[in-house]
Amino acid sequence: MGDCPSLVLIEADVWRNERGEENGGQAWFQLKNEYLLTKRNILDFQHVPGHACVYPRDHNQLRNLLGIIRFRTGDETTQYITNRKTWNENSPARDLIHLSGFYDTSVPELLHYFSIGKLPKTQKAQDTSTARELYMLDSQDDEYGVNIAFKHQQMLEMLPFFIRSDFQKTEESIKSLCRVPHYLRISPGWSMGNIHSPYPMHLGKQLIKDRLCILGIEV
Template sequence: MIQPVQPKSSEKEDDEDKSPAYSKQIIGRVMSAVLDGTLRQIGALYGLPSQVYEQAKIAKEIAQDLDVIAFCRRKTSQNQGDIHYALAVRLRATGAVDVLLPDANDWIPYTQAGIAVGKIFAQARRDRQENKKRLQSKIKLSGTELVQFVARVVTKHLDRPTIVLIEAEGWRNGRGEDNDGKIWPQLQNENLLAKRNVLNFCHVPGNTCEYKRDNKQLQNLLAVIRIRTGKETPQYITNREAWNEDCPARDFQHLSGFYDKSTPELLHYFSIGRLPKTQKAQDEMPIPELYKLGFQEDKYGANIPFKHQQMVEMVPFFVHPDFQTEEALKALCRVPHYLRCSPAWSMGNIILPYPMHLGQKLIEDHLCILGVNLQI
């Protein structure tokens, strides 16, 4: 565990019970760490994802067979492993979790994927020590290799109704890498609306075309959902009354979803997590009630950590004709929205949907094999 677990100071007399007592925040953090270290390692859930999909208003006959595939990418600096690696995680309606690695042709169970990634990282470390480049390229994928991976998965590895999740960050451009810095420019704001009904892989070696919605290779693809988080998404005040009357603001007590109708051709769905059970009362001094504002030396609050639940933006495109109504689009977005609840994080919500979270952590867990002491 990165942070120490310390009991609360005791002022009891010598003859009283001196068993250590822990704050609710520490108990919650320990509980989440234990669950994360056990359930996440095997990709376990408490129930069937198909039941979650039905709750999201996906038709039962589709929900019982629905796959959710998430593309997960991690790039680190030279002193943190110097990798640019990606993989795909598939969550089946039965709860089975599988992984597809960039240089593999078949899905493997999540429980085996950690071993496979560990071996790749271990061999890359040996190659670095021996100044070889034979396998080092496996953990430093180029922009072209990343988008080839995406194109291959969506055109050749979908055998059931599928929703594909991909982040905008890191996938829409490559910042000076090969292929003119392009990874998947369609994910950029200025291109997404105009190209919302095609998959534009014209720049991808081995594909070089635009896939249209009636392409038989993609009949199982219900939609691709672009995800944005962090600084790329707006943050929020929970209600207009708190804003207008300058009264204490409160986080949402439950996982909450909203959508923007100002661009009807391209639905923007916003997911906000529930208030964590371990968060202190927001009006408790010296904890400020206003977002990113406080009473410390920095009067503008720039150095105060943002502890409120993040807003995550979800934008579906290349949507199957059966899901192009407003209600059906919202149902598609509710799937990753509800998947922000994880059995391995019981005191609040994870930021990324569950299969994407699994993939990100799978890569992160094995960076230490490269000789990296990574502090998160």
């Protein structure tokens, strides 16, 4: 790793395929749910030809690695409703107005953080009574379905592991790692919607700097 503290972001898709068919024969089995809990404090590359090794969390070359965040997207993530009223009553479902983050504590050893994008300001068609109930999986032939850009903001699951010891002390410090890519899904200068994955590093660095400036924090 470099001289600066770093986070590694990796999508779970294709890397978990036992045969590696979708990724040129490459796979990282540790990203599968059945292995990740027991191997959350190591990096297991025993299956990689010519690099069969296991890195412990206190490895000297990885001291600046704050953690690794596994992403899950698309049909692997849960659907959501915005409030209990929508669940209990026959009332229209509405998207979340703001960028929203939630977390699941049912597995205390592995924090599951869920990032949902904010409602776009310019997409008026999605707030009609006709379109409000439609979702991404609805018919592609429906003019109010998936053909509307940014129709419903998608949920992104973030699961941090291989977390540096000083960030494992409290749940808040672990959540702070997830909030970095969470906030990098939007830009203050763009109101149309949200990107699916976080901004590239050079744009993210400037975006964080701009946000800290708004908070009055000098960097």
